[in-house]
Amino acid sequence: MSEAVAIAHDGHSHDGHGHDAGHGHDAGHGHHQLTENNFLGLPNIKLAMWAFLGSECMFFGSLIGTYFFYREMSLGGPMPEDIFDVNITSISTFLLLMSSVTMALAVDNARQRNFGKMRAFILATAAQGAAFVGFQIYEFSHFVAHGLKLSTSLFGSTFYTMTGFHGAHVSVGVIWLVMVALLATQGKLNKDKIAINVEVMGLYWHFVDIVWIIIFTFVYLLEFTR
Amino acid sequence: MSHPTHADGGHDLPHSHQKHYLIVAAVLTVVTAVEIGILFLPAVNGTWWVVPFIGVLAVFKFGLVVGEFMHLRPDHGVYKFLFMSPMFLALFSFIALSALAVVTYQPFGGGYAITQRDRKAGFVPPSAGGGFEVAWPEDKLKAAFAEAEKGGFAKGKATFASTCANCHRGDGGGMPALGPNMTDDCFKHGGSLAELYTTIGKGVQGTAMPAWSTSMSPDAIRQAAFFVRSLKGKNVAGGLECVGTKVAD
Numbered sequence: 520m521s522e523a524v525a526i527a528h529d530g531h532s533h534d535g536h537g538h539d540a541g542h543g544h545d546a547g548h549g550h551h552q553l554t555e556n557n558f559l560g561l562p563n564i565k566l567a568m569w570a571f572l573g574s575e576c577m578f579f580g581s582l583i584g585t586y587f588f589y590r591e592m593s594l595g596g597p598m599p600e601d602i603f604d605v606n607i608t609s610i611s612t613f614l615l616l617m618s619s620v621t622m623a624l625a626v627d628n629a630r631q632r633n634f635g636k637m638r639a640f641i642l643a644t645a646a647q648g649a650a651f652v653g654f655q656i657y658e659f660s661h662f663v664a665h666g667l668k669l670s671t672s673l674f675g676s677t678f679y680t681m682t683g684f685h686g687a688h689v690s691v692g693v694i695w696l697v698m699v700a701l702l703a704t705q706g707k708l709n710k711d712k713i714a715i716n717v718e719v720m721g722l723y724w725h726f727v728d729i730v731w732i733i734i735f736t737f738v739y740l741l742e743f744t745r
Numbered sequence: 746m747s748h749p750t751h752a753d754g755g756h757d758l759p760h761s762h763q764k765h766y767l768i769v770a771a772v773l774t775v776v777t778a779v780e781i782g783i784l785f786l787p788a789v790n791g792t793w794w795v796v797p798f799i800g801v802l803a804v805f806k807f808g809l810v811v812g813e814f815m816h817l818r819p820d821h822g823v824y825k826f827l828f829m830s831p832m833f834l835a836l837f838s839f840i841a842l843s844a845l846a847v848v849t850y851q852p853f854g855g856g857y858a859i860t861q862r863d864r865k866a867g868f869v870p871p872s873a874g875g876g877f878e879v880a881w882p883e884d885k886l887k888a889a890f891a892e893a894e895k896g897g898f899a900k901g902k903a904t905f906a907s908t909c910a911n912c913h914r915g916d917g918g919g920m921p922a923l924g925p926n927m928t929d930d931c932f933k934h935g936g937s938l939a940e941l942y943t944t945i946g947k948g949v950q951g952t953a954m955p956a957w958s959t960s961m962s963p964d965a966i967r968q969a970a971f972f973v974r975s976l977k978g979k980n981v982a983g984g985l986e987c988v989g990t991k992v993a994d
Contacts, residue, residue, distance in 0.1 A: 580835025736803035
């Protein structure tokens with residue numbers, strides 16, 4: 520929510536270098552410092568996002584590490600190879616991967632000030648993200664139907680915690696994307712600040728994708744190696 | 746000043762990267778297809794290098810998205826530092842955890858249970874009798890129970906301490922979210938000797954209660970059932986709430 524509001528209020532030209540009088544200071548929305556360049560000449564909002572994503576590395580690193588620590592240590596219940604479906608997961612993985620492409624194109628169009636195309640790519644990204652979450656909901660209910668619950672085994676606990684947090688991140692991203700697209704539709708975005716804000720939203724989105732790249736390979740595909 | 750990547754003076758628009766992004770997208774697609782496809786090649790899947798290979802591909806995709814889509818490669822070093830130092834820290838904790846799992850691994854979890862890994866490795870515990878037989882008739886069980894009672898349920902008691910106490914607590918009082926109280930007179934799956942024997946042998950699907958017939962002989966399971974039955978009605982202090990229905994006798 521607050522991000523979306525911030526999107527309407529802050530912004531700066533991309534890449535954080537320089538800075539031109541026409542950009543960034545004409546919003547009349549008070550003294551938002553987020554997209555101002557700091558003493559490094561970098562926009563604070565982008566620095567903040569990278570710092571946040573660094574901490575997210577640790578977060579997901581521990582969740583994936585814990586999954587591996589307890590891998591194959593379950594006493595009972597369904598095992599990964601009993602319930603994983605490589606076809607379904609490959610489709611949803613591919614969707615998420617392609618959503619990174621549409622996200623990159625949205626950022627590019629925001630920089631080109633093609634706001635119509637930007638919005639279309641943002642919505643395409645959100646749609647793919649939503650489809651990914653849909654696949655995950657399907658997968659989880661399928662697993663529960665096969666007797667794997669959060670409390671069934673070490674596999675259940677570590678798997679649902681890890682992938683559940685990832686799915687929650689995707690969901691937050693989808694909400695963020697949809698809100699920005701809505702604000703763009705209503706013309707409520709500051710056109711001079713939109714590029715940096717969409718770029719920062721893109722950083723978050725790509726991060727969610729790279730976490731899945733790791734989970735897909737090391738959690739799912741690993742079970743299908745002989 | 747920062748690190749300029751593209752000319753963006755005044756109101757000039759930065760040049761578009763769209764073509765570049767589409768090339769990256771194509772590479773990502775091909776790499777993912779290779780990653781998945783390789784698992785369907787019986788000649789390849791099974792060789793030692795498959796796991797490292799798909800690992801390298803995943804790291805490559807990771808780098809491609811971070812470097813190109815997230816634009817980190819040409820971007821300012823401060824961003825790189827902010828992202829990559831915790832990333833490597835996370836990587837090292839991951840490696841440390843995995844190494845710890847290997848180093849601390851013991852067959853049968855150090856003696857009390859068969860894990861999935863033990864089964865995959867083909868370990869068969871010394872006590873396993875192989876297979877799970879149906880419960881004896883109740884009168885035969887009662888006679889065996891009386892026999893065990895004379896010995897103070899020593900065998901079942903030992904099994905319980907080593908194998909069941911992790912979830913049901915040393916005195917059988919149960920542990921929240923792990924295993925129910927064995928010392929009340931409530932049972933979800935029945936309190937007769939035959940029912941206890943079957944529950945312990947088959948486990949309770951969809952709960953943490955494992956099927957012990959995969960790791961214990963029928964006799965060991967019977968002895969455990971006798972001991973559990975002997976706990977009934979002891980109502981140890983601090984035991985969990987009753988779950989299931991009361992069994993009078």
